[in-house]
Amino acid sequence: xxxxxxxxxxRYHDEAGTFLSTMxxxxxxxxxxxxxxxxxxxxxxxxxxxxxxxxxxASETLLLRVGSYxxxxxxxxxxxxxxxxxxxxxxxxxxxxVIHPLxxxxxxxxxxxxxxxxxxxxxxAKQAYEAESREAAPKAAMSGENGLLGLFKGIFKK
Numbered sequence: 001x002x003x004x005x006x007x008x009x010x011r012y013h014d015e016a017g018t019f020l021s022t023m024x025x026x027x028x029x030x031x032x033x034x035x036x037x038x039x040x041x042x043x044x045x046x047x048x049x050x051x052x053x054x055x056x057x058a059s060e061t062l063l064l065r066v067g068s069y070x071x072x073x074x075x076x077x078x079x080x081x082x083x084x085x086x087x088x089x090x091x092x093x094x095x096x097x098v099i100h101p102l103x104x105x106x107x108x109x110x111x112x113x114x115x116x117x118x119x120x121x122x123x124x125a126k127q128a129y130e131a132e133s134r135e136a137a138p139k140a141a142m143s144g145e146n147g148l149l150g151l152f153k154g155i156f157k158k
Contacts, residue, residue: 010082012064012102016072019065032069034076039118042066047113058109066109067102070117074101077121078128094128 023032030045032038046066050058071090074080080093088102107115 011086012068012071012082012088015065015068019069022065034069034073036073036077036118036121039070039073039121042069043108043113043116043118046108046117050109063106063109064102066117067105070105070121071101074099074121074124078125093124095131096124096127099124 020032020034023030027045030038030041032042067088071082074090074093075082078093080090080096080099083089083091083098088100090099090101091097093099104115104117104120108117
């Protein structure tokens with residue numbers, strides 16, 4: 001009989017945890033807690049501490065950890081999972097087959113506020129919500145009092 005063991009956590013999950021701990025010690029005022037609102041606070045922190053010159057030289061470790069944190073917030077609130085083969089991507093965020101939060105973190109440091117982490121999250125959430133609404137609409141049209149089934153029930157009801 002095979003033993004059931006939980007799947008190992010991804011490297012990116014672990015990097016996000018390390019980033020959360022480090023920021024908690026070095027900049028507790030940012031208040032990272034995997035909430036959607038914390039992305040706005042992280043954006044503000046990046047804006048305050050990294051100008052265009054230093055942002056271009058952000059370390060690979062910093063980019064990895066910020067991107068991993070962004071990914072964990074997305075997974076916790078929108079779903080999806082880190083790629084099982086270890087690629088730096090999240091798969092199946094609702095209708096979105098793949099996203100690249102580490103690339104987004106890199107763009108945030110390179111381009112500034114125009115590539116906001118918070119905005120990225122909200123754009124993904126909107127896309128997922130709209131896709132879910134499109135899928136739910138045909139189902140709703142077929143059921144309920146005002147749907148097709150309700151119409152047929154009314155026609156054939158005596």
